Amino acid sequence: MSHRIYLLPPWLRLWHWTNATLMIVLAVTGASLHFADPGLYLVPFSLAAKIHDIAGVALLVAYGFFVLANIVTGNWWQYVPKPPGVLARCWKQTVFYGWGIFHGAPHPYPPTKEANFNALQAIVYWVIMYLVVPTVILTGVVFLFPDLAPARVFGLDGLLPVAMLHYLSGAAVILFMLAHIYLGTTGVRPTSLFKMMITGWHEE
Amino acid sequence: MRPRTKSLFAALAFTASVAIPGAGIAADVKGAAPTDPALIEKIRKSNAECYACHTEAGLKNPPRADMDMAALAKFIHDPKQFDGSNHTGMECKVCHGQGYVAFPHAPEAKKSISECGECHATKALRVETQFEDSIHAKNLADKFTCQTCHDPHVYKVAAKVGDPRKIVEQDNAMCVDCHNSDLRYSAFSTALPTKKVRPDLYATHDWLPNARLHWSAVRCIECHTPVSPVKSLATSHEILAKDKSDKACVTCHSQDSALASRLYRYASTNVGADLGFANASVLGSAYVVGATRHPLIDRAVIGLFGLTVVGLLGHGALRIVMAFFRRRRAS
Known part of the structure; x- marks a missing residue:
């Protein structure tokens, strides 16, 4: 008989899926815009531009909600890796993904009500949610209002550094998303963690 | 007259006009303002006669009392703008011909204004072919110049x-x-x-x-x-x-x-x-x-994306294979 604990409140699950949907939409339309070419069969450019703008603003709203809800509920504390031994726990988690997982070893740090995330997860999520995603959003806002960008930087159009940051931080989010979705299959069953994100109940 | 024929005619007319004494003074090199100081001064003086009336200053202080000010107001030019234009260094009379030399200008003077193709013959040949297919030519024909x-x-x-x-x-x-x-x-x-x-x-x-x-x-x-x-x-x-x-x-x-x-x-x-x-x-x-x-950065990003996908799929495949062997060993 498996053990179940209730980990994720409805607001967090609602935000997660909203965020996930918007990120996927933004990734596909963003790629359609950046790699635009007559031979690229993704979303047509003008449609991609419109969808990307709308989804980008929606992501900003969703992110604002995420930050506020984290402050109000105290959930922000989950993203803080707690010393001592943070690096050692990260290493143990990495070794699990690189070795133990293939040999049926148990997760070294299964989630608890007090600590939803293992140390590696907490650090990566913190970097993504509090550094990379705000960078994508802020640079996206400048893209929406290009007058906010400096006119010129080192003899080039001032929007260039903004655009490069937007592109590279967006690419980082996409790479994170790929790994995040894959690691979602590492529960007791490949579907367990996806179910958890829907029901809020974690199964061990 | 067909526009292309008109252009050829214009080219011939231009060739003839440069040989006619008294025609307006143009640049000595095609497309460039004149460099000879005497010629520049001659053009400046000639154009100053036109600017005496056809500028804001001329409109405010007309040199003559018998002028139709309402008509003049329609033909005001800015010498500074002209000096910044393609035609800088040209004498007004190159295009505005003999009918404009004296005042009052000849009643039919407007007809003597040179067509663009008289100087820009080669360009006119190319442009006219394109223009004929344009929506402006189709809708407005000769009204559009x-x-x-x-x-x-x-x-x-x-x-x-x-x-x-x-x-x-x-x-x-x-x-x-x-x-x-x-x-x-x-x-x-x-x-x-x-x-x-x-x-x-x-x-x-x-x-x-x-x-x-x-x-x-x-x-x-x-x-x-x-x-x-x-x-x-x-x-x-x-x-x-x-x-x-x-x-x-x-x-x-x-x-x-x-x-x-x-x-x-x-x-x-x-x-x-x-x-x-x-x-x-x-x-x-x-x-x-x-x-x-930046093609190199793009390649790096696409490469990282590909490596991540391949790495994750490989990891997943290895998990499946290892799980299969574990199950077989257990049974």
């Missing part, structure tokens, strides 16, 4: 303007002068079989993301003229109607951007080229999504 768009007292060709932002400002002003003015538009649309109401520019461009930004950054003709397959050719004078205009954003928003060979063909490449950016000449004054990208 070079000067409807190109004011010879002001206009400067893109090659001489150089700065793409200034080219856009100058060239788009020509279009919106009519297409954003009910008064000017209706003056032309009366020639149509059924009078046309000026379409609202925002409504006709509602499909275009960031229309206002486009209007300040690129010329109307980027989309409203066909892209020549020969990139060295200048922009076309075949202005297209909205249903035939280019709606493919990727014409400009792609690595093989038409902007580089059209609007930015005279812009100098700069630090962006040294850094390895595609369409670096564009990057000097604009960031264009899809065009001003």
Whole structure:
């Protein structure tokens, strides 16, 4: 008989899926815009531009909600890796993904009500949610209002550094998303963690 | 007379006119302002006679009392603008012929104004062929001339303007002068079989993301003229109607951007080229999504994406295989 604990409140699950949907939409339309070419069969450019703008603003709203809800509920504390031994726990988690997982070893740090995330997860999520995603959003806002960008930087159009940051931080989010979705299959069953994100109940 | 025949005739007329003594004084080198100080002074003096009346100053203090001020007000020019135009250094009388030498000007003087093709014969031959296929020629025929768009007292060709932002400002002003003015538009649309109401520019461009930004950054003709397959050719004078205009954003928003060979063909490449950016000449004054990208960075990002996907799929496959062996061992 498996053990179940209730980990994720409805607001967090609602935000997660909203965020996930918007990120996927933004990734596909963003790629359609950046790699635009007559031979690229993704979303047509003008449609991609419109969808990307709308989804980008929606992501900003969703992110604002995420930050506020984290402050109000105290959930922000989950993203803080707690010393001592943070690096050692990260290493143990990495070794699990690189070795133990293939040999049926148990997760070294299964989630608890007090600590939803293992140390590696907490650090990566913190970097993504509090550094990379705000960078994508802020640079996206400048893209929406290009007058906010400096006119010129080192003899080039001032929007260039903004655009490069937007592109590279967006690419980082996409790479994170790929790994995040894959690691979602590492529960007791490949579907367990996806179910958890829907029901809020974690199964061990 | 067919326009092409007219051009050939004009070329001959120009050849004849330069041999006629007393004709206006033009530059000694085609397309360049004169350099001979005596000639410059002669032209300055000759033009000063025209400017005595045909300027704001002349309008305020006319040199004669018997002038039709209402008529004069329609023909006011700015010498500074003229000096910045293509025709700088030319004597007014090169185009405004003998009928304008004395005052009052001859009643039929207007007929003696030279046609553009008299000097620009070669260009006129090419332009006329394109113009004949344009929506302007189809709808307005002879009512639409070079000067409807190109004011010879002001206009400067893109090659001489150089700065793409200034080219856009100058060239788009020509279009919106009519297409954003009910008064000017209706003056032309009366020639149509059924009078046309000026379409609202925002409504006709509602499909275009960031229309206002486009209007300040690129010329109307980027989309409203066909892209020549020969990139060295200048922009076309075949202005297209909205249903035939280019709606493919990727014409400009792609690595093989038409902007580089059209609007930015005279812009100098700069630090962006040294850094390895595609369409670096564009990057000097604009960031264009899809065009001003860095091929090496793109390859690195695509490579990382591919490695991540392959790595994760490999990890997953190994998990499945190992789980299979574990189950077999257990059973």
